[in-house]
Amino acid sequence: MLRFNDANRYRWRTFGFNLLIILGFTCCTFGAVFFRGKTLIANSDAMNQHVQVFGQFHDYLITFMQHPHSFGTWDWALSNGTDWFNAFSYYILGDPLAYLMLFFNQQNTILGYEMIILLRYILAGLAVGYCAIKFGISRQWSGIVIITYLASLFGIYGVTNQSLFLNAFIYLPLLIVAVERFFARRKYLGLVLLVGLAVASNFYWGLILAEMLACYALVSYLYNYRQVKWWRDWLPLVLYVILGIALASIVLIPTVLYLTSSPRSGSGMAQLLSLYPIEYYLKLLTLPFGVQGVIEPSSFWLQGTAAAVNTIGFFWIIFNRRENKLAFTFLLIIIGLLLVPAAAVLLTVGNTPTNRWMFCYYLLTALVGVHLLMQRNHISLSKKRIMCLVIMVTWVGYFILTGINQVNSWQFNSYSLTLAMMLLYLWFSPQNRWINAGQMRWLIILGTTLTVLGQFSTRLGQRDDFNLLTAEQVSKLMYTPTAFNAKYDHALTARTEYANGLKTPEQAMFINSFLTPAHATGLYLSTVSPAMIDVSQQLAIASGRTVNPLRNLDNRFLLTEYFGANQLIGSRFTKLANLPALQPQASDKQQVNFYHNPLAFPIIWTAVGTYSQAQYLAANPVEKTSLLGSGAVAIPDTKVKQPKLTNLHAATPVSVRLSKHIDKKQTLVGAPHNQITLRDHKVTYFNNNPGESLVLNISPTLPGGEVQVYLSDIKFQASTARQLKQHGVQLTESMRQRLTLNRLDGFELNVLGGNREVNFSQESSAAGAFYQLRRDGVLNFGIMQKSPRSFTFNFDQPGQYTFNVHVYSQAVNPTVIKGLQTVKKHGLRASKLNYQGLSGQYTAAKTTWLGSNIPYSTGWHAQVNGQPVEVSRVNGGFVGVHVPAGKAQKLELTYQTPGLKVGLVLSLIAWLTLLGLLIMNRQRQH
Numbered sequence: 001m002l003r004f005n006d007a008n009r010y011r012w013r014t015f016g017f018n019l020l021i022i023l024g025f026t027c028c029t030f031g032a033v034f035f036r037g038k039t040l041i042a043n044s045d046a047m048n049q050h051v052q053v054f055g056q057f058h059d060y061l062i063t064f065m066q067h068p069h070s071f072g073t074w075d076w077a078l079s080n081g082t083d084w085f086n087a088f089s090y091y092i093l094g095d096p097l098a099y100l101m102l103f104f105n106q107q108n109t110i111l112g113y114e115m116i117i118l119l120r121y122i123l124a125g126l127a128v129g130y131c132a133i134k135f136g137i138s139r140q141w142s143g144i145v146i147i148t149y150l151a152s153l154f155g156i157y158g159v160t161n162q163s164l165f166l167n168a169f170i171y172l173p174l175l176i177v178a179v180e181r182f183f184a185r186r187k188y189l190g191l192v193l194l195v196g197l198a199v200a201s202n203f204y205w206g207l208i209l210a211e212m213l214a215c216y217a218l219v220s221y222l223y224n225y226r227q228v229k230w231w232r233d234w235l236p237l238v239l240y241v242i243l244g245i246a247l248a249s250i251v252l253i254p255t256v257l258y259l260t261s262s263p264r265s266g267s268g269m270a271q272l273l274s275l276y277p278i279e280y281y282l283k284l285l286t287l288p289f290g291v292q293g294v295i296e297p298s299s300f301w302l303q304g305t306a307a308a309v310n311t312i313g314f315f316w317i318i319f320n321r322r323e324n325k326l327a328f329t330f331l332l333i334i335i336g337l338l339l340v341p342a343a344a345v346l347l348t349v350g351n352t353p354t355n356r357w358m359f360c361y362y363l364l365t366a367l368v369g370v371h372l373l374m375q376r377n378h379i380s381l382s383k384k385r386i387m388c389l390v391i392m393v394t395w396v397g398y399f400i401l402t403g404i405n406q407v408n409s410w411q412f413n414s415y416s417l418t419l420a421m422m423l424l425y426l427w428f429s430p431q432n433r434w435i436n437a438g439q440m441r442w443l444i445i446l447g448t449t450l451t452v453l454g455q456f457s458t459r460l461g462q463r464d465d466f467n468l469l470t471a472e473q474v475s476k477l478m479y480t481p482t483a484f485n486a487k488y489d490h491a492l493t494a495r496t497e498y499a500n501g502l503k504t505p506e507q508a509m510f511i512n513s514f515l516t517p518a519h520a521t522g523l524y525l526s527t528v529s530p531a532m533i534d535v536s537q538q539l540a541i542a543s544g545r546t547v548n549p550l551r552n553l554d555n556r557f558l559l560t561e562y563f564g565a566n567q568l569i570g571s572r573f574t575k576l577a578n579l580p581a582l583q584p585q586a587s588d589k590q591q592v593n594f595y596h597n598p599l600a601f602p603i604i605w606t607a608v609g610t611y612s613q614a615q616y617l618a619a620n621p622v623e624k625t626s627l628l629g630s631g632a633v634a635i636p637d638t639k640v641k642q643p644k645l646t647n648l649h650a651a652t653p654v655s656v657r658l659s660k661h662i663d664k665k666q667t668l669v670g671a672p673h674n675q676i677t678l679r680d681h682k683v684t685y686f687n688n689n690p691g692e693s694l695v696l697n698i699s700p701t702l703p704g705g706e707v708q709v710y711l712s713d714i715k716f717q718a719s720t721a722r723q724l725k726q727h728g729v730q731l732t733e734s735m736r737q738r739l740t741l742n743r744l745d746g747f748e749l750n751v752l753g754g755n756r757e758v759n760f761s762q763e764s765s766a767a768g769a770f771y772q773l774r775r776d777g778v779l780n781f782g783i784m785q786k787s788p789r790s791f792t793f794n795f796d797q798p799g800q801y802t803f804n805v806h807v808y809s810q811a812v813n814p815t816v817i818k819g820l821q822t823v824k825k826h827g828l829r830a831s832k833l834n835y836q837g838l839s840g841q842y843t844a845a846k847t848t849w850l851g852s853n854i855p856y857s858t859g860w861h862a863q864v865n866g867q868p869v870e871v872s873r874v875n876g877g878f879v880g881v882h883v884p885a886g887k888a889q890k891l892e893l894t895y896q897t898p899g900l901k902v903g904l905v906l907s908l909i910a911w912l913t914l915l916g917l918l919i920m921n922r923q924r925q926h
Contacts, residue, residue: 001320001323001324002135002136002324002327002367002368002371003135003136003224003326004134004135004177004180004184004220004224005134005135005136006134006180006181006184006185006187008133008134008135008136009133010130010133010134013139014129014133014139014142015126015129017139017142017143018125018126018129018142018143018146019122019126021125021143021146021147021445022121022122022125022126022129022146022150023122025125025146025147025150025151025445025448025449026118026121026122028449028453029449029452029453029456030118030159032453032456033456033468037470038468038469038470039110039114039468039469039470039471039474040114040117040118040159040160040468041110041113041114041160041468041469041474042160042161042467042468042469043467043468043469043473044161045161045162046160046161046162046163047469047474049091050091050113050162050163050164051109051110051113051474053088053091053092054092054098054101054109054112054113054116055101055106055109055113057088057092057098057101058101058102058104058105058106058109058112059106060084060088061099061101061102062102063835070834070835070836071835071836072834072835072836072837072894072895072896073085073835073895073896073897073900074835074836074837074859074895075835076603076833076838079528079529079532079855080532080563080564080853080854080855081603081854081855082528082529082532082855083258083529083857083859083895083897084835085254085897085900086254086255086258086897089203089251089254089255090164090202090203090204090255091164091202092164093200093251094197094199094200094201094202094248094251095164095167095200095201095202096197097116097119097120098116100112100115100116100119101113101116110471110474110475113163116163117158117159117163117166118159120158120163120166120167120169120170121150121155121158121159121166121169123170124149124150124155124166124169124170125146125149125150127169127170127171127172127173127174128145128146128149128150128173128363128366129142129143129145129146130173130174130177131145131173131174131176131177131363131367132145132146132367132370134177134180135367135371136371137367137370137371137374138374140437140438140441141370141373141374141441142370143441143445144309144366144370144373144441144444144445145309145366145367145370147307147444147445147448147449148307148309148310148362148366148369148370148448149169149173149362149363149366151305151307151448151449151451151452152290152305152307152310152359152362153290153305153455154169154358154359154362155169155359156305156452156455160468164201164202164205165205165356167198167201167202167205168198168202168205168208168209168359169359171194171197171198171201171205171209172209172212172213172359172360172363173363174190174194175191175194175195175198175209175213176213176216176363177190178190178191178194179191179213179216179217179220179237180220182237182240183217183220183221183224183225183233183237184225186236188236188240188917189914189918191237191240191241191244192240192241192243192244192247192914193244193247194244195210195240195241195244195245195247196244196245196246196247196248196910197248198210199244199245199247199248199251199252200247200248200250200251200252203251203252203255203256203259204348205356206248206252207348207349208347208348208356208357209357210241211347211357212357212360215330215333216330217237219326219329219330219333220326221233221234223325223326223329224326243910243913243914246906246907246909246910246913247907247910247911247914248907249902249903249904249906249907249910250900250903250904250906250907251903252903253899253900253902253903253906254897254898254899254900254903256899257898257899258530258898259530261530261858262530262533269345269350271341271342271345271353271765271771272341272342272345272346273342274341274745274765275340275341276340276341277764282401283401284338284339285397285401286397286398286401287314287335287338287361288310288311288314288315288394288398289310289311289394289395289398289415290305290307290310290311290415305411305415305448305451305452305455307362307366307415307418307448307451308415308418308419308422308444308447308448309365309366309369309370309373309422309444309448310361310362310365310366310369311365311369311391311419312369312372312373312391312419312422312426313364313365313366313367313368313369313370313372314331314365314368314369315387315390315391316368316369316371316372316387317331317364317365317368319383319386319387320368320372324368327364327368330364331361331364334358334360334361334364337355337357338355338358341353341765372426373422373425373426373437373440374437376425376426376430377430381429384426384427385426385427387426388423388426388427391419391423392423395416395419399412408454408455410450410454411451411454411455414447414450414451414454415447415451417447418443418444418447418448418451421435421440421443421444421447422440422444425440456468529855529857530857531855531856531857531873531877531878532855532877534876534877535855535876535877535878538617538621538624538876538877539559539621539624539625539778540621540710540712540776540777540778541777541778542711542758542759542760542777542778542779542780556625556706556708556778556780556810557629557706557783557810557812558625558626558628558629558706558810558816559625559628559629560597560600561597561599561600561601561629561820562601562628562629562853563600563601563853564600564601564602564603564853565597565600566596566597566600598824599817599820599821599824600824601631601820601823601824601827601853602823602824602827602828602831603827603828603831603833603838603852603853603854604827604828604831604838604840604842604850604851604852604854604881604891604893605631605823605824605826605827605828605850605851605852606826606827606842606844606848606849606850606851607631607632607633607848607849607850607851607880608630608631608632608819608822608823608826609630609631609632609633609640609643610632610633610634610635610638610640610849611632611633611634611635611638611640611641611642611643612634612635612638612639612640612641612642613634613635613636613638613873613874613875613876615634615641615642616634616642616875616876617634617876619642620710620712620806621710621776621778622648622708622710622778622806622808622810623645623648624876625708625778625810626645626647626648626810627642627643627645627875628875629816629819629820630643630645630819631819631820631822631823631851632851633849633851633874633875633880634874634875634876635849635872635874635880635882636872636873636874646815647705647810647811647813647815647816648808648809648810648811649702649703649705649808649809649811650806650807650808651698651699651700651701651702651787651807651808651809652681652698652699652700653678653681653683653696653697653698653805653807654697654698654699655678655696655697656676656677656678656683656685656694656695656696656697657676657694657695657697658675658676658692658693658694658695659692659693659694659695659792660689660691660692660693675688676694678696681804681805681806682802682803682804682805683696683801683802683803683804683805684800684801684802685793685795685800685801685802686799686800686801687795687797687798687799687800687801688719688723688724688727688729688798689729689798693792693793693794694792694793694794694795695790695791695792695793696790696791696792696793696805697789697790698789698790698791698807699789701786701787701789702787702807702808702809703787703809703811704783704784704785704786704787704809704811704812705783705784705787705809705810705811705812705813706780706781706782706783706784706809706810706812707753707754707780707781707782707783707784707787707788707807707808707809707810708778708779708780708781708807708808708809708810709751709753709758709778709779709781709791709805709806709807709808710776710777710778710779710805710806710807710808711749711760711776711777711778711779711803711804711805712775712776712803712804712806713775713776713802713803713804714762714774714775714776714777714801714802714803715775715801715802715803716745716747716762716797716799716800716801717799717800718744718745718747718797718798718799719798719799719800720739721739724798729798735797735798738797744764744799745762745764745765746761746762746763746764746765746797747761747762747795747796747797747799747801748760748761748762748795748796748797749761749793749794749795749796750793750794750796751779751791751792751793751794752791752792752794753779753781753788753791753792754781754784754787754788756781756782758779758780758781760774760777760779762774783812787809791807828840828841828842828850828891829841829842829843829888836894836895837860837892837893837894837895838892838893839890839891839892839893840890840891841888841889841890841891842883842889842891843886843887843888843889844883844884844885844886844889845885846885847882847883847884847885848882848883848885849874849880849881849882849883850880850881850882850883850891851874851875851878851880852874852878852879852880852881853878854878854879854893855877855878855879856871856873856874856877856878856879857879857895857898858898859895859896859897859898860879860893860894860895861893861894861895861896862881862891862892862893862894863891863892863894864883864884864889864890864891864892865886865889865890866890869881869882869883869884870882871893879893881893
């Protein structure tokens, strides 16, 4: 029976053996990547987030060492300004290894990044090797546990795309040992330090590890350490865990305050009563063999390299459930948590359901599987053979399901061959020496290595654009994400806005990255300011789950002005030339047109008027956009009426009709009375034909300007197979798959207006982390000289749709331009920006308000001529300051990360407490 025993010593000889195994495996697998001229950096999250964070972190460290007293936590180059401390706490701020970036400058960022993630990978192997020894695995067999653990796709994906996942990979086995040591011998130092490191390294993973560890501790205690006076064991354990968490307060407290103010909190609660699609459960059946391929919702975390050791371990847990109750119970908990989205939602404290914690399954099955192979001489031959027969039968089912799992032939064959060798090793009696234990171990290592190499030969998951980049590609994308700096470096500034869908030679489709001088207005979802998430929802940004209004403005002209995008870069499909007052700076006819924008709002300006914030919030998203561009400020507690929107014109929907596509031509057809209706602005439409479009006619013709269609109160009820048959609908392959897999609550809507098509989508609740319930959206069709008289709606899924529709034209005329120039003229003068905030001068004839495009946070504090003044939340989510009259008044706006000082004090108290406990224990021992 597999059981923890702290008397099992982890010796230097074992450490050297394990390190040699890890280095050999790493060189044979990742070395092949380097041999092909690639880096370990994928063109997905690794490129768009992690490597850039590492590069910027070096600059922060150097700046702090040079100017420790003047260094702060606000960075104007992130998005439209954000708290870099909170942004970086998600990635590396609490990770001790990240500080090695101090020795790698910008030119060596790639080298430093790869060295650190490989060091994390090696430490994960050493950690699981240490855990294996403590659970009775011999030194010779501990290498197999290490290889199996590291070869899981979670580990491979961690190295290539999500480096922060590797920290959890390190801490899980060590935390399990720490809990067992506490129950067995009351050793608490390792537990306290590990809890602190896990929480500080990443709050999200710290939370997930805490939940998994709590489940394990409870099960282990009930089976191995139960006492009548159980509180004598659990009370100190809880207190030590709290002490460990307190050690990380300097990072944790600001992060918690940051998250609790974010509208993203609780975003997954809508999925508590839903189920996963049928495809998910089909793939869950292959869990014993390791699942390959991305399936919704985020079951990526179920995947492994399909290492055969995990298969042996899974079935041995089932067959040996009476002797190893702990492993069996924990396995049941893991499987139970996988069955419904509600479990994953609750584990992530209301966030969208992701099964990232699933890597603990591989640790469990690896330990048990290796223990069986190591102890085969002590297990009855009949029991082993029955288990082997069951595995062979279920393997046939796995083979049948490999089409759904998308397992490439190389990986499947190498895995199956390794599994067959282990089954033969168990099948024959120990007296039959056709293969010995040493040979078996080398065959497992060889088979697992070949499996990983096969994995690198194909794409990771279903994303065709996922690949590992060369160092040259990383350098271009890292500091010049669209390769514009080489051409336009002199013209680019910290706030540059791109048209969506921009194509470049380096990337087929531009991926919004951040921390780059060329695209500083784009910030990744995980680190975006809570105020910007709120503003984005207010403005109904219609671009997927992205919640930063600057990341996908879709060229809403006045909004772009408001956020101060000094340059506009539009693709050849976007008519930016229609924008008045823009000054063309350069162009590439095949790619983009590059414009300078002299009308951008300054960071802070004197308000041209004020009105009630309640009135702003009551306006619809298009009206909010216009209000933001007016230069007036929506402030709390005022009865002043909002300014008239003289530049915003609305049209009325007058009729709807259906259009069918026949031979690539549109032919108007009559619609059944109950199939489509229009009452006022509300459209009800039953779509039962994939080739059918809804055409909405409007009146009167709107004047030229930026045309926007606002859809609100969108509802969708999917058709069942029975309903479709009743209407005589010929089911397409995609429709059959959707009905079979029960993906019935998501849809995509394409709207054609003029010569531009705009998309709106509602992801299915089965989409996991990509899910966001969306009931409205503003579709922007750009600036037109003459607005279209009709809009064509295409729906990708059959069913009943209801929505309200409003069509607007936002005038861009001399009056609007004059207003923008007025705001520009009254911006803060002689302004200076640094990591602590900004300073500048304003002039006002009377007491007035200063508006800004700075995201609001309670961390902002203001002074005028050295006297404190209140900072308020204005315009839905931005910094506003009520200032006295005067000429050349000096304004100082300073930022302090909320909770940082409190967190620092709590961390110091916790460290002193831990030191005091150690001194007391030492005195007791003497």
